[in-house]
Amino acid sequence: MTSEILIAPSILAADFARLGEEIAAIDAAGADWIHCDVMDGHFVPNISFGADVIKAIRPVTKKVFDVHLMIAPVDPYLDAFAKAGADVITVHAEAGPHLDRTLQAVRALGKKAGVSLCPATSEGAIEYVLDRIDLVLVMTVNPGFGGQSFLESQLEKIKRIRTVIGDRPIRLEVDGGITRENAAAVAAAGADTLVAGSAVFRGKSSADYAGNIAAIRVAAEAGRVSKLQDISVQPMRAGESARLR
Template structure:
């Protein structure tokens, strides 16, 4: 099974964003991952609409938006208009999650949920009928560079069983070192958010890094 590799663009060099996008595209990544934080749902602020529009301008690859914001339903159209192909929302941030997921899909955009470390599978079980992607946070959302939370393995194993009954892909976000990517892939995860643990700030170029991750 081919790994879905998604560079976390908040880790990119914003002084050379166009070159970063082109280099990652040529390296063969699958989805450009855009973390959007409002300083309220999580204690940080990151990418905005103009950043996403810039990424969209220089690639034909899929672009996602991971909305770590309060009341995402009120902002969905902004991201759709910016050209994203996939939108993740956090169930804790939205009053009517299923309605919002259905709206995203009605606009021809793929829908996903992001599950925080303290969110149980039981609370999102019904939502799995509507999602194309489930992103498991193996760190607390909001900051790069956190350690992997070991007991998230059980959650991933449970989702792997559930996806046999439904049509969604499992993406892992948080402390995804090459070793963790290999382990999670063997558990049954489909894809990975690539940050400073596996891609950015390394001594190898993006093409070499992506090739090595695929071959693991």
């Protein structure tokens, strides 16, 4: 696990009356990616925004637009989101019958392709599409609403997916209830990209957002360092045990 930690604030938690200003604020505050949660009121029980909003805010920042499509069917809308300015397009494994075909379509549009898994969906859903994806997104809440509590049951899934990814250049993203309090555990489990909404958009200024982003990043880096130290110590312990036999 060598990828740097990325923080992707979810604009779902922003003040939509000042959306452009809010995006400029998190850009200045140190956001690595801008996470855009698109909900259709069908696949998930909420409606957020569509491709036209993404197109409208695209000129505000040059940061990566990480577009998470919680919609079904998804294939008919891929082109619109690609043209609107998405850099990464993530679709749900549960949203359609032909995941491989959908991922091929995303890549054919010149975009990075991601797969998202709801809490009840096994990591086995990505087994046969690993060569099609650039990102796996693990939902640590049931999708549909911001501000939910983190599901600790997903930590083991994150660990298993990190093992499945291995050395492949695939980012492991986590979305749902991420805070400075649990970021260390999430990073230690293997995540390298953290989506945070409410935990970032606390306060009223870019300076407030910067402090929130920095706190999450510091916690995540600490969790990753702890995990790497554990990995480096384990072979030594095994060797010591062998010498004692």
